[in-house]
Amino acid sequence: MRRIGGRLVAALVLVAVLTLATAVSASAQEDGDGSSFVRLIHASPDAGSVDVYVDGELAVEDVTFPSATDFLELDAGTHDFDVVPTGAGIDEAVISESVDLAAGTAYDISAVGLVEEAEAVVYTVDLSAVDEGQTRVRLIHNAPDSGPVDLALGDGTVVFAGAEYPFETEYMDVEAGTYDFQVLAAGTDEVLLDLPGVSLESGTVHDLYAVGLVETGSFEVINVSAVPGEDGLPASTTVVDAAQDDGATPEPDAEEDATPVAEEEDATPVADEEDATPEAEDEVTATEETAAGAEDGDVGENVGGETEQEQPAEDDAAVVTAEDAGAAEDTGDTVAAGGEALPASGVGSTAAAGNSLAGLLLVAGLLAAAAAIGTVARRSAAR
Numbered sequence: 001m002r003r004i005g006g007r008l009v010a011a012l013v014l015v016a017v018l019t020l021a022t023a024v025s026a027s028a029q030e031d032g033d034g035s036s037f038v039r040l041i042h043a044s045p046d047a048g049s050v051d052v053y054v055d056g057e058l059a060v061e062d063v064t065f066p067s068a069t070d071f072l073e074l075d076a077g078t079h080d081f082d083v084v085p086t087g088a089g090i091d092e093a094v095i096s097e098s099v100d101l102a103a104g105t106a107y108d109i110s111a112v113g114l115v116e117e118a119e120a121v122v123y124t125v126d127l128s129a130v131d132e133g134q135t136r137v138r139l140i141h142n143a144p145d146s147g148p149v150d151l152a153l154g155d156g157t158v159v160f161a162g163a164e165y166p167f168e169t170e171y172m173d174v175e176a177g178t179y180d181f182q183v184l185a186a187g188t189d190e191v192l193l194d195l196p197g198v199s200l201e202s203g204t205v206h207d208l209y210a211v212g213l214v215e216t217g218s219f220e221v222i223n224v225s226a227v228p229g230e231d232g233l234p235a236s237t238t239v240v241d242a243a244q245d246d247g248a249t250p251e252p253d254a255e256e257d258a259t260p261v262a263e264e265e266d267a268t269p270v271a272d273e274e275d276a277t278p279e280a281e282d283e284v285t286a287t288e289e290t291a292a293g294a295e296d297g298d299v300g301e302n303v304g305g306e307t308e309q310e311q312p313a314e315d316d317a318a319v320v321t322a323e324d325a326g327a328a329e330d331t332g333d334t335v336a337a338g339g340e341a342l343p344a345s346g347v348g349s350t351a352a353a354g355n356s357l358a359g360l361l362l363v364a365g366l367l368a369a370a371a372a373i374g375t376v377a378r379r380s381a382a383r
Contacts, residue, residue, distance in 0.1 A: 034103030037071040037234050039125070039226075041110035043142035043211045044094075044118045045218055050111070053082040053090050062086050066211045068108075068224045071234045076103035081120060083111050095120050106226075106234050108207065112142045112166045121166050127205055127228040135176040135200040139208045140168040146192060146214045147185060154180035154196075162186045163210075176202035181242075183210060183221065195221055195242050203227065208242060 040052055042063045052060040052069075060069050083095040095111055097120040106125040113119055123140060130136050139151045141163040151160040151169075160169040163186070181195035192214060200206055206225045212218035221242040229235030 034076050035073050036076045036101035036103060037073055037106040038099075038101065039071045039106070039108050039224075039234075039237060040069040041108050041142070041209060041224070042067050043209060044111045044113060044115055045144075045212050045216075047083075047085075047094060047111065047115045047118060049086040050083050050094075051086050051088070053080075053084065053093075055080050056082075056090065066209070066220065066222050068209075068222070068237060068239045070237045071106065071226070074101060076101050076105075081109060083118075083120070094118050104233070108140075108224075110140070110142055110166070110209070113144050119166075123168050123207075125205065125207070125226065125234075126171050127226060127234055129228060130173065130203045130205065133176055133202055134173050135202060135204055135206060136171050136173050137200055137206040137208065138169045138171045139163050139210065141165045142209050142211045143214065143219055146210070146219060148187075149192065149210060150184040150186050151208070152182050152184055154182060156189070158184075168207075171205075174200070176200055176204075181221075183219075193219055193221065198223060198242050199240075201225070 040060060040063065042050060042065045044050075045065060047065060049062050049064045051058060052063065054072070054074065059072060063069060078098055078100050081095070081097050081099060082090050082093040084090060084093045094115055095118050097109075099107075099109060099120070099122055101107065106127050108123040108125055110121050110123065111118055112121050121142075126136065139149075139160045141149060142165070143149075144165055146165070148162050148164045150158050150162065152158045159172070159181070163169050177200060179198050179200060181198055182191050183193040183195065184191055193210075198208075204225050204227055206223055209222045209224055210219070211222060212220050223238075223240040223242040225238045225240070227235040
């Protein structure tokens with residue numbers, strides 16, 4: 001009964017521990033275990049420069065229109081974002097928004113619209129790996145008075161059609177290079193903005209933000225790009241005014257942090273002539289000496305004292321024949337590589353000592369017998 005009771009208590013404790021672990025795991029998932037990444041976009045044309053608070057703490061200062069911040073790393077979960085005029089307190093926020101952030105995911109949070117009706121719009125950034133020679137691009141419509149727009153090539157070929165405010169298009173992976181774009185009123189040939197020489201770099205993700213007001217002539221497109229890092233996380237952010245892009249590839253921040261190429265003095269040294277692989281004649285000589293050493297049981301020693309890499313000689317020396325093994329069983333010896341018999345620790349020496357003692361006893365017995373025979377002979381002669 002005591003054994004049954006003890007087992008029952010142990011089982012109940014195990015169940016309790018597993019239940020608690022499951023609850024903790026579920027809680028961690030609900031709270032968004034891990035990190036997420038957020039980039040803040042200032043796309044409100046009349047808001048002036050702004051500060052951004054995250055969970056009541058000042059996170060970014062003096063963000064001007066139109067621009068984007070670097071990615072901020074935040075714990076996954078729900079966070080409160082407040083956008084205020086630069087220098088103002090959080091109680092003067094023009095935008096206040098709670099946003100749920102998933103672990104391992106990158107986001108853009110864009111402040112859009114005129115300041116009286118400004119809002120925060122959240123976009124997920126696809127930072128999965130981009131194939132070599134390819135680039136990833138989409139259009140995000142943040143210009144409140146332009147109506148739906150198309151993004152077309154200079155020859156009129158539409159790339160993204162019917163983008164509406166304040167939504168984004170799907171991403172498209174295309175060949176990296178320099179493109180001439182036009183922003184058109186959707187479904188027409190009316191050109192709202194010419195974008196010559198837009199550079200889309202290889203392995204980079206580009207978000208083309210259409211911002212500003214057509215009516216006031218502030219309508220423009222900014223090219224916000226990011227270099228994907230490990231596990232789909234951002235490595236850097238670059239912001240370029242697409243309309244003024246000269247086609248030159250901007251230097252991303254990632255290159256400053258990239259793994260440096262080894263300098264000449266730190267590079268893997270090339271073997272000096274005296275350390276280089278010996279000539280074929282020396283190799284043959286070394287092999288012959290190694291094979292000879294294998295026959296003497298010295299396998300593994302090279303001429304220079306280094307470990308020998310020639311395996312065939314070692315394999316040959318390690319061969320033990322059935323005849324050698326049988327002889328070892330009879331003598332109590334261990335067969336070494338090459339067939340040489342080595343004394344087994346303790347066993348062979350004990351047997352030898354036993355044999356020596358038996359021989360001494362035999363000699364002593366014979367001497368005793370001889371002495372007894374001599375005594376009997378003397379007694380017989382005396383009688």
